Amino acid sequence: MTYLPHLNSIFSVDCVIFAFDEGELKILLIERNQDPYGDWFALPGNMVNNDESIDTAAERVLYELTGLKGIYMEQFYTFGDLGRHPKGRIITVAYFAMIRLTNPKELRPVTAYAKNASWVSIKELPELAFDHKSIFEKGFERVKSKISYQPLAFELLPEKFTLTQLQNLYEIILNKKLDKRNFRKKILGYDILKELDEKQKGVSYRAAKLYKFDRRKYSKYFQNELSFSKD
Amino acid sequence: MTYLPHLNSIFSVDCVIFAFDEGELKILLIERNQDPYGDWFALPGNMVNNDESIDTAAERVLYELTGLKGIYMEQFYTFGDLGRHPKGRIITVAYFAMIRLTNPKELRPVTAYAKNASWVSIKELPELAFDHKSIFEKGFERVKSKISYQPLAFELLPEKFTLTQLQNLYEIILNKKLDKRNFRKKILGYDILKELDEKQKGVSYRAAKLYKFDRRKYSKYFQNELSFSKD
DNA sequence: CCAAAAGTGTTTTGTTTACACCCATGG
DNA sequence: CCATGGGTGTAAACAAAACACTTTTGG
Incomplete structure (x- = not known):
């Protein structure tokens, strides 16, 4: 890669993970355990490793939190504004996922960067870290418009x-x-x-x-x- | 950024720039002047600088080749497969743009990485470098589906x-x-x-x-x- | 006066909406 | 036997598709 400038850029994936639970549409949020935005709620996400594709990274994030694999996921937008991360330029590729909640609803928030993970109704979302509110909104828009002509809904049901x-x-x-x-x-x-x-x-x-x-x-x-x- | 791993990742933007010329839909292609894919045709693109947003980078790429600003551009997908670039992991955010060709059809391929730029009918596309063929196809799909419910077409006409x-x-x-x-x-x-x-x-x-x-x-x-x- | 494209309505078909009652079951 | 949601068809309104001839202009 010598002919390319080394920009020390960083990119991540963030996931809007939908589930249908108790008659409500919910997304999975984590509580961050490090600054910036320590203790804030945020979308689950992580850095993309050098040896994985962005799709794989998104699947990994989902797996680490839910233990689920083979879930429907779709990339919907990439957020790269200068001010989106207070500590520097981090571009994030956003995915949405649709998961079928089985009864125990078990989550395993084993990731290092989250101290807790929980399902939150999209009607009662707290303030979110970074630009995660906009990411959620864009993802939800996408789901809303796709649901009418693609069978996304079935992914959420038993x-x-x-x-x-x-x-x-x-x-x-x-x-x-x-x-x-x-x-x-x-x-x-x-x-x-x-x-x-x-x-x-x-x-x-x-x-x-x-x-x-x-x-x-x-x-x-x-x-x-x-x-x-x-x- | 000390709390984040330095991954030395690199990301770029690539643009599918459409124009309507001589009754045909065309896109702007460059001829590369460096390896890999030296002499191949490719979509115009460039690295994203540390101090610019990805949207700005896409506008810059377009401006450097056409001298045009204020053009309708839309991000449509991000490509981050491991094998997409032979020299390493480069994630690219893809945009399409719609431009109105004025008569002189002047281009100014002043960029360092291209020795030529030209309008090529989408019916006669040559082989393209990297995964640029898939990028074009995904972008064209997006345009096709948006044209029916958003006034994109006007951007291409006088x-x-x-x-x-x-x-x-x-x-x-x-x-x-x-x-x-x-x-x-x-x-x-x-x-x-x-x-x-x-x-x-x-x-x-x-x-x-x-x-x-x-x-x-x-x-x-x-x-x-x-x-x-x-x- | 001819070639070329501009301009113009109506009918048919298909799709979407609105709407209300009887049925089966568990408690 | 009653409360609760399950299950069903038809008419009206609207949107989409099919279709052909007259008009204007420059050469």
Whole structure:
């Protein structure tokens, strides 16, 4: 690399990790344990190592916090304003991820730079370190606009779900009420759901049918779009 | 920055600069004058300096080659695979720009790293250095999908243009034929064009009315979307 | 007067929206 | 038997697509 100037630049990845929990859309926040912004809430992120791609770095950050691999992640923007980090020029590549919360909701905040990690409703976000508020907002915008033409939503739901659960999730993300009949007509019309021979259990009203997302059907009809989930 | 590892990382910006010329969509390519990929065609790009934001770096690259400022540019993706640069890990942030070619079509390839710069039709692109082919493709995809709901096309046309010119440009970008009456109905229906008291000159057939894009009307109705041109 | 492109409406088709009642289940 | 959400169709409004001829101009 001798012909290139050594700029001592630093770059990192930051992740907006979405989950759907208790009827709310939440993101994973860490509490920082070092300055600057010591004790502040922040998006999970880390430096990119010399021997890993940025995608790998993002997957690593997610894995270190959640123990999950093979999660849908997508790079959405790179933030490189001069003032974004008080200690110098650090460019950060931002990703969003969609994860399916299993019941124990276990997190393992084993990273050196975080003393705690928790799921926080996007409606009650605290102030965030650096420019992480803008990063979150841009990521959420991206999710909102993609959700209408790509099956991102399924990544947040359990494998088997009811149409009402799916509709609720869309309503929360899009922040508007949807008509039940029209919603069902449309989503079933895409023919990307598989109806299961199984019903909801443990509810004190008529049990709803369970469905699962059928990746095979999806890729048959929409093979144009990039794969939206790594198998 | 002492608390952060010094990774000696390097990052750059690369630009896919579009223009509409002789009825074709073209991008600006340079011929490299140093290894690796000496003599190859490549997208214009450069290292990001320590004291500039990535947006500024992209504007600088464009300015150095074309002498133009205040051009619409948009960051679209960051490429950071390990193998993308043979001499080491270089992350590059990619931008596209849309420029209005004035008649002399002058370029000033005054940069140190390029011995020539020229407009090349996207239908006849040569092999490109590094992963620049993928960068171009991703950028073009973005333009194609944005053109339908944001007024990017106007950035490529002269200030005064005919509806047929506008339609041709859409057809070339979308790579499909459009119906003349439907196109006019739709584009006029958005009410973002101003009809001028002026007609085409020097044509040997009925002269068409000239229009210009009316930024004021546009921002009135679509103030949601980010500004698509810096004034 | 001819070649070339400008300009102009209506019909058909498909898509989106609005809207209300009966059904099944658990307690 | 009742409270709760599950499940279902049709009509109206709107948007998109298909389609062909007359007008203007320069040469």
